[in-house]
Amino acid sequence: MDTRRSDLIADDLEDEIATGALEDGARLDEMALAARFGVSRTPIREALQRLASTGLVEQRPRRGVFVAQPGPVELLEMFEVMAELEGVCVRLAADRLTDEDLTALEDANVACAQAVSDGDADQYYHANERFHLRLYAACGNGFLESEARRLHRRLKPYRRLQLRLRGRMDQSLQEHRAVLTALRDGNGIDASSALRAHVSVQGEKFHRLIAEMRRT
Amino acid sequence: MDTRRSDLIADDLEDEIATGALEDGARLDEMALAARFGVSRTPIREALQRLASTGLVEQRPRRGVFVAQPGPVELLEMFEVMAELEGVCVRLAADRLTDEDLTALEDANVACAQAVSDGDADQYYHANERFHLRLYAACGNGFLESEARRLHRRLKPYRRLQLRLRGRMDQSLQEHRAVLTALRDGNGIDASSALRAHVSVQGEKFHRLIAEMRRT
DNA sequence: GTCAAGCTTTTTGTATACAAGATGTTTTCT
DNA sequence: AGAAAACATCTTGTATACAAAAAGCTTGAC
Known part of the structure; x- marks a missing residue:
């Protein structure tokens, strides 16, 4: 039911943010993540967008996405x-x-x-x-x-x-x-x-x- | 501040769904939308994902996205x-x-x-x-x-x-x-x-x- | 030595190309 | 003729390629 890689990646990243493995303000580099997950940038970007919509990361246009741990x-x-x-x-x-x-x-x-x-x-x-x-x-x-x-x-x-x-x-x-x-x-x-x-x-x-x- | 085309497209589609121009269950064809907005499929897909995250459309993997008007x-x-x-x-x-x-x-x-x-x-x-x-x-x-x-x-x-x-x-x-x-x-x-x-x-x-x- | 302007590099945003699953049609067998 | 299987087509999901903007660095002037 969940054949899109981007969803699995989003889940993974979500966990890492939740557990604090990725600390507040950390930049999520698309290419680095792509290399890590063994996929291209496309699914990474989709995953990041999903995280942004739930408020786990902040997406600054043309700048990148950053972990937004709640204070x-x-x-x-x-x-x-x-x-x-x-x-x-x-x-x-x-x-x-x-x-x-x-x-x-x-x-x-x-x-x-x-x-x-x-x-x-x-x-x-x-x-x-x-x-x-x-x-x-x-x-x-x-x-x-x-x-x-x-x-x-x-x-x-x-x-x-x-x-x-x-x-x-x-x-x-x-x-x-x-x-x-x-x-x-x-x-x-x-x-x-x-x-x-x-x-x-x-x-x-x-x-x-x-x-x-x-x-x- | 909103330099991404996908965001503008998402806003447009959101309006069309809200006003009922796009009726419930209608399929949102990526290529058709790409042609209509004069962009490639990439920003269209990002826009559709944003709509999906707010519940305005339903995204069925490998099937497409469909307008999900609340009953x-x-x-x-x-x-x-x-x-x-x-x-x-x-x-x-x-x-x-x-x-x-x-x-x-x-x-x-x-x-x-x-x-x-x-x-x-x-x-x-x-x-x-x-x-x-x-x-x-x-x-x-x-x-x-x-x-x-x-x-x-x-x-x-x-x-x-x-x-x-x-x-x-x-x-x-x-x-x-x-x-x-x-x-x-x-x-x-x-x-x-x-x-x-x-x-x-x-x-x-x-x-x-x-x-x-x-x-x- | 410091600051600024211009260039280089990096990175995001978008377009195109390719792969694989889903749908629809035709063809073949009973 | 009806049903099922094979094939063709279309569409999504992913990869790669290109363009433009931001960040970083070098160089030069004061």
Whole structure:
């Protein structure tokens, strides 16, 4: 389904930017990339354009493309939007979710609890992702779901970072439970504010992380 | 600043899709477009990729690109998201807006009122746009602002359509006033629900419009 | 020694050429 | 005659070639 090389290259580069292998401001040389991937400049250019459209790189006409890692401010802004988007999802979901949605969410959260008692951050990460993605699906608005997924994906590397923080996993689990309780009651307002708090605490934690990184 | 031909071509095609000149499902032939714009296939392909990234066309590998006009359901979903996004903007703005923001919003609304008393739909359209764009800016979150602008832009042609509906301009103005009042009071909750209602009524109106169009 | 103007090199943007998959047609076999 | 396979054609995806603009360097003047 994905026969275009440019798409595969774009995925690769996306990962490298996300993981920080390519640092902020780095120039992406077309010919160098072409040599590295063993293709001509054409698919490279198409890949770079795709990255530009998602905001991972900045394309300055006649100058080249440069990695555009979000700074602390921009990251906080993105986390805030993520929190709000999820809040909307869950508020809509409170009225619209199906029984399957609810059980899927509960299942995902059971997996989260298991991960916590195992103390397995990686496992928690995946279960947590399942929980959130299912939440997006439950809102009954396909467009909103895709937008939420898009941002979720964009924030992936940064979210992963902060699960390392002490006590975060356990706290996260408690917050999930609050969301689920509100959802079961069909209480959109409570569910929404619970989830917003859940996600925005990530932004706050991240803020602290940034501050600590700066100190070292 | 925009020296790449592909960008200009993308803008042109975007307009044609938005205005409906290119109808849903139409195939965009690269060579035909190249001939029409007097360029080679290369800039055409880049333009098409940009359109694909914003969802205006669907790109099927090895098949070609096709105009992807949103159907009624998708449009309603997009309007709902727009309503929610604006609701978030205004809720955040209630805590964060500057005096300049507030006066700018009031100015824009005065222009709206003028347009209503003139009965000038076009003038209203522009003043209304100023009002909403300023609202996005007032939320104090640059990322949210850009996301809101993106969707706003995407919905442009459909919004324009429904201002034609009888009494819509006047009603819209009243809703703006409610938002402004809540903003002045720093009441984010009220402002948010007022604005959500304001935007989602557009979705509803649009729904009716669709229904009527179907009848004819 | 420093700054600026002109040239060289590099790199992006575009055009053309080629390769490979998809579509449509014809031909052949049952 | 109908269906399937082989062939022809068209279109996309990729490579290469060329043009123009930006960056870097050399040279010269003050």
